[in-house]
Amino acid sequence: MLPDHQTLRIPGPTPIPPSVQKAMAQGMIGHRSSDFKQLLQEISPRLKPIFGTTHEVLLLTNSGTAGLEAAVVNSLQPHDEVLVLVTGAFGERFVKICETYQAHVHRLDVQLGRSVQPEQVSEFLKQYPKVKAVFVTYCETSTAVLNPVAEIATAIHDVSDALVIVDGVSCVGAVPMQMDEWGIDIVVTGSQKAFMLPTGLSFIAISEKAQKIIDQNKQPRFYLDLRKYRDSIKEFSTPFTPAVSLIQGLQQTLNLFEEEGLEQVFKRHVLMRDMTRAACRALNLPLLTSDEDASPTVTAIRPIDFQADELRGILKKEFGITIAGGQQQLQGKIFRLGHMGYCAPSDVLQYISAVEIALKRLKVEIELGQGLKAAQEVYYHAI
Incomplete structure (x- = not known):
């Protein structure tokens, strides 16, 4: 890095x-x-x-x-x-x-x-x-x-x-x-x-x-x-x-x-949310919220087979990517991916790819590319 x-x-x-x-x-x-x-x-x-x-x-x-x-x-x-x-x-x-x-x-x-x-x-x-x-x-x-x-x-x-x-x-x-x-x-x-x-x-x-x-x-x-x-x-x-x-x-x-148009700004955030959630599902990462309640600006994941903060540490050390942890009762129990503001679908593909590598480092049983593919499918069919 x-x-x-x-x-x-x-x-x-x-x-x-x-x-x-x-x-x-x-x-x-x-x-x-x-x-x-x-x-x-x-x-x-x-x-x-x-x-x-x-x-x-x-x-x-x-x-x-x-x-x-x-x-x-x-x-x-x-x-x-x-x-x-x-x-x-x-x-x-x-x-x-x-x-x-x-x-x-x-x-x-x-x-x-x-x-x-x-x-x-x-x-x-x-x-x-x-x-x-x-x-x-x-x-x-x-x-x-x-x-x-x-x-x-x-x-x-x-x-x-x-x-x-x-x-x-x-x-x-x-x-x-x-x-x-x-x-x-x-x-x-x-x-x-x-x-x-x-x-x-x-x-x-x-x-x-x-x-x-x-x-x-x-x-x-x-x-x-x-x-x-x-x-x-x-x-x-x-x-x-x-x-x-x-x-x-x-x-x-x-x-x-x-220049982008407010309606397109809103659509971009929904798309990034949907890409992220699709990737999480493909990787069997438990989402904290339902689709109906999910924010277009941030996604929360509550892992059950690894420590959230260990994944955050790998992303920071290997890729220089900083993601958020949990607060108060959720401290150490969740990690949060921000997709807000100056963020594009290409950035989602980047952090999903990095998350997959971090999961492999943590010995989580996934296949590289399975989350990325799910996010790509959402993007491809939305545009």
């Missing part, structure tokens, strides 16, 4: 396209200059289709988790009742954030590797009519589950006036998001996933209903005060110093999205 040849196949951060790297390497501009104002003016309307909204998408210089915290601190007051749908580690994170701000948290826990069913949510909410907000993770990265947020939102609205707040960090930009049509009130994502940028930006879209609640909220907040960002973006500015280089890179990311 070449010493500096490294490949990221984790569900974030994801690889950065060369053209985006070049855009970020431009000369610095002042964040209060007319050049930066023009940059935001050009970018702002182009973000809206990705979120499926007519509302402004706010840009914050922070991580995706800070974006989630901003959603909580702006929409809730202490002792508000909330429902958190917990399908893994990032549902747990929403619980911790809400509890930090003294919300009264009700949990709906789902078996790891399964998605939330809309009827579960509506039945749960009937027991708690005072719930002010429901928090759901769109893609639960830790289990590779894609929750049906459109149907969940409908189920919520059928029985409650609660806000619907979605963590879209690990999938927005790679899967459809029709925020306005689906009745979602707040959507948060981050720059280091499908947006193909380094960590450092969060994106937050807010419905009119949620904005009214935010305006009336007496909860103290300063840097994460979304009212400041909303008022600033109207003037194509930011309330605090932004990550200028990342926003220059974002402009090129949007160029790439538009």
Whole structure:
């Protein structure tokens, strides 16, 4: 392996396209200059289709988790009742954030590797009519589950006036998001996933209903005060110093999205998921999720005849390929293959081939090429 040849196949951060790297390497501009104002003016309307909204998408210089915290601190007051749908580690994170701000948290826990069913949510909410907000993770990265947020939102609205707040960090930009049509009130994502940028930006879209609640909220907040960002973006500015280089890179990311076409972006991610899952089945690698629940951005495998972390170590040592392990209860029990953002079907063929060699190193009884063939068949018949 070449010493500096490294490949990221984790569900974030994801690889950065060369053209985006070049855009970020431009000369610095002042964040209060007319050049930066023009940059935001050009970018702002182009973000809206990705979120499926007519509302402004706010840009914050922070991580995706800070974006989630901003959603909580702006929409809730202490002792508000909330429902958190917990399908893994990032549902747990929403619980911790809400509890930090003294919300009264009700949990709906789902078996790891399964998605939330809309009827579960509506039945749960009937027991708690005072719930002010429901928090759901769109893609639960830790289990590779894609929750049906459109149907969940409908189920919520059928029985409650609660806000619907979605963590879209690990999938927005790679899967459809029709925020306005689906009745979602707040959507948060981050720059280091499908947006193909380094960590450092969060994106937050807010419905009119949620904005009214935010305006009336007496909860103290300063840097994460979304009212400041909303008022600033109207003037194509930011309330605090932004990550200028990342926003220059974002402009090129949007160029790439538009050049490929969002629908084709979504289809590419579904294809990579299907190729990966077909290969795993051919290799008798147990998938953690069903086809119905599987995310287009990451695939989780729970091996039974070898150690997940040993396979990860071989891929890293021999090929410079980094894949993800498990989190919390799944630590050491699963490995996860990221296929998100700057990733193509050819990359899937590469990591499947490398996984096969790693399996042979681990004395797993497979025939080289059997997983690769299955992935190739999926690709061949899809194109």
